[in-house]
Amino acid sequence: MGVKFDPNLMKDLKAFGLKDANKCMHCGNCTAVCPLSTPENTFPRKLIKYAQMGLKDKILKSPEPWLCYYCGDCSDTCPRGADPGETMMVMRRYLTSQYDWTGFSRKFYTSEKFEIIAISIVGIFIGLALWIFHAGNPNMEHAHLNSVWPAPAIEIADIVMGTILAILLLSNTWRCVKFTMGDLLKKIPLEIYITQAKELVIHFLTQRKFGECTDRMQWIVHLLIMTGYSTVFMLVVVFLAGGIHVIGLSWDEIMFQRDVIYPFFHPVRLLGYYATFAILYGTTYAMIGRLKKSKAQYKNSHGTDWMFLILLQLTTLTGIFIHFTRLLDWPMPTYVLYVIHLMVAVPMLVLEVPFAKWAHLAFRPVVLYLMAVKEKYLQEQKGAA
Amino acid sequence: MEKESQLGGFQGNVQKIATFPYKGTEDNDLEALIQEVTQNEKIKVYTGAKVDKTIGGPGVFEATISQNGTTAAHRIGAIVLAAGWQPYDPDKLDEKLGFGASPNVITNVMFEESFNGGKIGRPSDGKDVTNVAFLQCAGQRDPDHLPYCSSMCCVTALKQALQIKAQNVDANVFVVYKEMRTPGQSEDLYLKAQEEGITFIRCQSPEVKVSDESLAVEAEDELLGEAVLMENLDMVVLATGMVPVTAFGMDITQEEKKKDEEEAKKGEEDLDDIPLDVIRRSELLNLEYRQGPELPALRYDFPDSHFICFPYESRRTGIYPAGCVRRPMGIATAQEDAAGAVMKAIQCIELTSNGAAVHPRSGDMTFPEFAMQRCTQCKRCTVECPFGAINEDEEANPLPQITRCRRCGVCMGACPERIISFKNYSVQMIGAMIKAINVPEEDEEKPRILVLACENDAYAALDMAGINRMKYNAWIRVIPLRCLGSMNLVWIADSLSKGIDGIILLGCKHGDDYQCHFVKGSELADIRLSKVSETLDRLALESERVRFETVSIIDYDRLPAVLDEFAETIDEVGPNPFKGW
Numbered sequence: 008m009g010v011k012f013d014p015n016l017m018k019d020l021k022a023f024g025l026k027d028a029n030k031c032m033h034c035g036n037c038t039a040v041c042p043l044s045t046p047e048n049t050f051p052r053k054l055i056k057y058a059q060m061g062l063k064d065k066i067l068k069s070p071e072p073w074l075c076y077y078c079g080d081c082s083d084t085c086p087r088g089a090d091p092g093e094t095m096m097v098m099r100r101y102l103t104s105q106y107d108w109t110g111f112s113r114k115f116y117t118s119e120k121f122e123i124i125a126i127s128i129v130g131i132f133i134g135l136a137l138w139i140f141h142a143g144n145p146n147m148e149h150a151h152l153n154s155v156w157p158a159p160a161i162e163i164a165d166i167v168m169g170t171i172l173a174i175l176l177l178s179n180t181w182r183c184v185k186f187t188m189g190d191l192l193k194k195i196p197l198e199i200y201i202t203q204a205k206e207l208v209i210h211f212l213t214q215r216k217f218g219e220c221t222d223r224m225q226w227i228v229h230l231l232i233m234t235g236y237s238t239v240f241m242l243v244v245v246f247l248a249g250g251i252h253v254i255g256l257s258w259d260e261i262m263f264q265r266d267v268i269y270p271f272f273h274p275v276r277l278l279g280y281y282a283t284f285a286i287l288y289g290t291t292y293a294m295i296g297r298l299k300k301s302k303a304q305y306k307n308s309h310g311t312d313w314m315f316l317i318l319l320q321l322t323t324l325t326g327i328f329i330h331f332t333r334l335l336d337w338p339m340p341t342y343v344l345y346v347i348h349l350m351v352a353v354p355m356l357v358l359e360v361p362f363a364k365w366a367h368l369a370f371r372p373v374v375l376y377l378m379a380v381k382e383k384y385l386q387e388q389k390g391a392a
Numbered sequence: 393m394e395k396e397s398q399l400g401g402f403q404g405n406v407q408k409i410a411t412f413p414y415k416g417t418e419d420n421d422l423e424a425l426i427q428e429v430t431q432n433e434k435i436k437v438y439t440g441a442k443v444d445k446t447i448g449g450p451g452v453f454e455a456t457i458s459q460n461g462t463t464a465a466h467r468i469g470a471i472v473l474a475a476g477w478q479p480y481d482p483d484k485l486d487e488k489l490g491f492g493a494s495p496n497v498i499t500n501v502m503f504e505e506s507f508n509g510g511k512i513g514r515p516s517d518g519k520d521v522t523n524v525a526f527l528q529c530a531g532q533r534d535p536d537h538l539p540y541c542s543s544m545c546c547v548t549a550l551k552q553a554l555q556i557k558a559q560n561v562d563a564n565v566f567v568v569y570k571e572m573r574t575p576g577q578s579e580d581l582y583l584k585a586q587e588e589g590i591t592f593i594r595c596q597s598p599e600v601k602v603s604d605e606s607l608a609v610e611a612e613d614e615l616l617g618e619a620v621l622m623e624n625l626d627m628v629v630l631a632t633g634m635v636p637v638t639a640f641g642m643d644i645t646q647e648e649k650k651k652d653e654e655e656a657k658k659g660e661e662d663l664d665d666i667p668l669d670v671i672r673r674s675e676l677l678n679l680e681y682r683q684g685p686e687l688p689a690l691r692y693d694f695p696d697s698h699f700i701c702f703p704y705e706s707r708r709t710g711i712y713p714a715g716c717v718r719r720p721m722g723i724a725t726a727q728e729d730a731a732g733a734v735m736k737a738i739q740c741i742e743l744t745s746n747g748a749a750v751h752p753r754s755g756d757m758t759f760p761e762f763a764m765q766r767c768t769q770c771k772r773c774t775v776e777c778p779f780g781a782i783n784e785d786e787e788a789n790p791l792p793q794i795t796r797c798r799r800c801g802v803c804m805g806a807c808p809e810r811i812i813s814f815k816n817y818s819v820q821m822i823g824a825m826i827k828a829i830n831v832p833e834e835d836e837e838k839p840r841i842l843v844l845a846c847e848n849d850a851y852a853a854l855d856m857a858g859i860n861r862m863k864y865n866a867w868i869r870v871i872p873l874r875c876l877g878s879m880n881l882v883w884i885a886d887s888l889s890k891g892i893d894g895i896i897l898l899g900c901k902h903g904d905d906y907q908c909h910f911v912k913g914s915e916l917a918d919i920r921l922s923k924v925s926e927t928l929d930r931l932a933l934e935s936e937r938v939r940f941e942t943v944s945i946i947d948y949d950r951l952p953a954v955l956d957e958f959a960e961t962i963d964e965v966g967p968n969p970f971k972g973w
């Protein structure tokens with residue numbers, strides 16, 4: 008009994024941005040040139056074959072899309088213009104939507120309209136909430152955010168948001184783990200999972216694999232955006248709530264977004280500066296690239312790619328403005344900008360982290376980690392045999 | 393001259409064609425072409441006709457054509473043989489391919505014939521087709537069936553698949569191939585088919601599974617590493633290959649063998665050493681040549697000389713094969729081929745009317761002259777002439793047909809009585825050149841080596857070695873020959889008895905991939921040389937003294953080493969004892 012062809016998958020993938028994969032004639036140049044493809048996990052040609060044949064199950068089990076960092080070498084090499092790198096990108100979008108049990112991600116990716124409406128609704132909702140629930144007597148002489156929106160309230164909102172995000176992201180990640188590992192998941196002893204855990208951390212922090220690509224610039228840009236974003240994420244989700252007064256946990260020195268202005272060399276301030284610089288540089292580079300279609304990976308821009316960059320840059324820019332208005336002690340502009348800042352940042356967090364591009368922040372290192380686990384396991388099996 | 397009742401051949405069955413620029417399928421505009429031909433007053437068309445016999449040679453051919461019981465004779469300058477092909481018999485195919493097991497398993501040829509002019513439907517009931525599999529190489533590139541690639545069936549499958557897609561965009565069309573072979577620009581048609589969503593599966597040996605009411609194909613997909621099952625197929629189309637019409641009919645050499653077995657030989661001189669051409673009675677030209685009625689065949693029964701080096705040439709002067717009879721091809725190549733062969737035919741008529749030779753000694757005004765008084769009717773010349781240029785009269789005297797002759801001199805080399813010569817090339821002339829070679833005395837301890845080199849490739853290769861400033865042994869003296877086939881054994885005997893220490897013959901590669909400009913010249917020289925051992929024995933000489941080597945022009949870089957090594961051997965063998973006689 009052989010595998011069966013399914014004509015529908017290709018159509019489905021088109022909605023995720025697939026364009027040229029059917030032109031592939033399987034010469035294998037892309038796999039040969041890909042700096043990250045290994046004999047155990049060859050790609051991208053194999054995935055293109057899966058797509059052409061409509062082998063959804065095989066794609067679901069494939070770790071390869073997460074091993075690709077989209078350096079674009081393959082697309083530059085392809086003699087057929089089949090754009091294999093973009094196919095890998097599409098696979099990541101597709102997998103993200105498959106991992107997501109809510110079905111929200113799928114909608115988000117396949118309908119630009121839905122994407123815009125969803126982001127607008129969350130944004131407006133946040134705006135309205137901030138508008139309605141503010142303290143009665145804001146400080147109009149000094150820029151004191153907490154006088155408008157008291158810290159505990161923000162903290163609670165943050166905890167709620169953080170929890171929802173965590174639940175969604177973790178449950179999706181769990182599905183990612185289940186799909187990718189299949190039966191092996193339970194066969195591999197826990198011990199290996201534990202000993203390999205450092206891989207997870209290393210991959211997350213260094214994106215080491217990407218460094219193996221020929222175009223180092225892409226790695227740097229990616230690393231900047233990734234670390235910048237993670238820093239902010241930590242500041243917002245952890246440090247902001249790090250002073251969870253409400254439940255008695257607090258460490259005042261590192262609280263984020265408090266009315267105290269920290270001295271220049273305060274770690275929180277430095278982290279903030281780093282994140283701002285990194286994200287701004289990275290996103291600007293990527294946006295210019297996408298506008299000019301300067302590299303293979305920038306040639307095809309899906310709606311979500313733009314949305315991601317725009318939201319990120321807007322968040323950063325409004326963040327910078329707030330920083331200045333606070334330093335200048337202008338109350339009204341600070342408050343207004345803060346509302347805008349949150350209207351952009353919150354939708355980005357709530358929608359992109361579990362359902363769209365930001366989710367790969369979790370999926371990629373997890374899959375790399377799983378591959379390390381699997382390799383170790385297979386090695387041991389071989390040793391035993 | 394068309395055998396069928398109308399012009400157009402197989403193309404008449406075809407609805408869509410795949411041709412330049414191969415961006416998609418195009419309408420077959422055959423009708424317009426037929427009109428153009430029939431309305432051209434310089435073209436006389438016979439349909440439903442047959443060539444009863446062809447006599448003469450270029451410029452003086454006379455063809456007797458019969459049509460509806462009447463016959464007409466025409467004087468003809470040159471002939472283009474575009475007799476076409478037949479599909480490989482699908483009944484002979486491997487059972488795995490399911491031909492005959494279901495009416496819905498058809499061939500590419502049946503596809504054209506049955507859907508010409510309209511809807512593509514399921515053969516069994518005419519219903520719309522939604523799932524179709526094309527299986528490529530049905531018999532081709534398989535030593536048990538057709539060992540060669542038919543070069544057009546991949547493109548045909550792409551075209552037919554696109555036709556199905558054009559009829560129903562949602563149809564699932566599979567092409568199961570060994571290797572997709574889309575020569576030249578037809579690669580674009582492959583791309584087009586992919587863009588249209590046709591699915592390609594690479595598999596060396598697919599299997600058609602027929603059970604009542606259901607048709608499926610199982611194929612081990614090499615790119616997936618797994619078997620793929622295509623179910624609920626409405627139709628399976630097998631890509632059968634092309635067989636040239638010259639492949640049909642009994643081979644006359646086999647006939648002769650039979651005859652020989654019946655009546656044991658009647659004291660004729662043994663000519664068995666000469667390899668005979670395969671000539672089949674395929675009833676196309678019906679040549680009245682001593683050597684047989686049709687064109688001699690090359691590999692796989694295609695009637696051709698070496699088609700990379702000498703396209704459109706056959707081994708019968710003035711007859712130029714074109715189209716699928718020459719090699720399998722698609723419509724675009726066939727059109728190009730027709731033009732090429734016609735150009736050749738025009739050249740031939742021009743040159744012949746001036747009394748000059750055609751390719752490869754184009755323009756040569758000399759011709760072989762036979763001093764008939766001394767002819768012993770040994771038949772060597774008539775049998776060895778690679779171009780069948782020598783007929784025979786009732787007394788077995790050779791009757792050279794000068795316009796068929798290519799001036800290779802093979803007959804001159806073959807003739808044991810040495811009665812054949814050209815005005816500017818004869819046994820005596822080369823003999824005199826040999827005589828003029830200075831042979832050092834034995835005490836000079838310098839051997840002398842003679843190289844007889846084919847002037848087409850070997851001599852040019854020696855030149856190339858010179859241009860590249862390569863060095864070879866100084867004992868060597870070179871005499872170029874028109875063709876190594878014109879080498880007469882008397883030159884070997886003369887050289888040896890004159891004291892020349894070693895002789896090396898440089899000729900072209902022979903066999904199926906021959907490069908000899910005169911097809912069999914170097915092969916014949918090689919055969920002749922094998923008989924020289926007798927002479928050597930008689931003279932009590934070592935067999936190492938004479939050697940045959942094949943070279944092509946690109947071998948120039950290894951040529952000095954070959955010659956040096958030969959010189960060394962000769963040095964070891966020692967001086968020729970006939971020196972100084």
Ligand code: SF4
Pocket residue numbers: 030031032033034035036037038052055081084085086087088089090091
């Ligand atoms: S290089 Fe292009 S055509 Fe070749 S296998 Fe890769 S995607 Fe396919």
Ligand code: SF4
Pocket residue numbers: 037040041042043044050051074075076077078079080081082091092095
């Ligand atoms: S984009 Fe780069 S990493 Fe991804 S498959 Fe292509 S070559 Fe490999």
Ligand code: SF4
Pocket residue numbers: 528529530532533540541542543544545546547570571572573631633
């Ligand atoms: S053209 Fe294609 S199907 Fe035909 S013999 Fe060649 S490889 Fe096989």
Ligand code: SF4
Pocket residue numbers: 760776777778779780781782792796797798799800801802803804
């Ligand atoms: S010269 Fe060649 S072609 Fe002419 S008759 Fe002699 S062998 Fe035949």
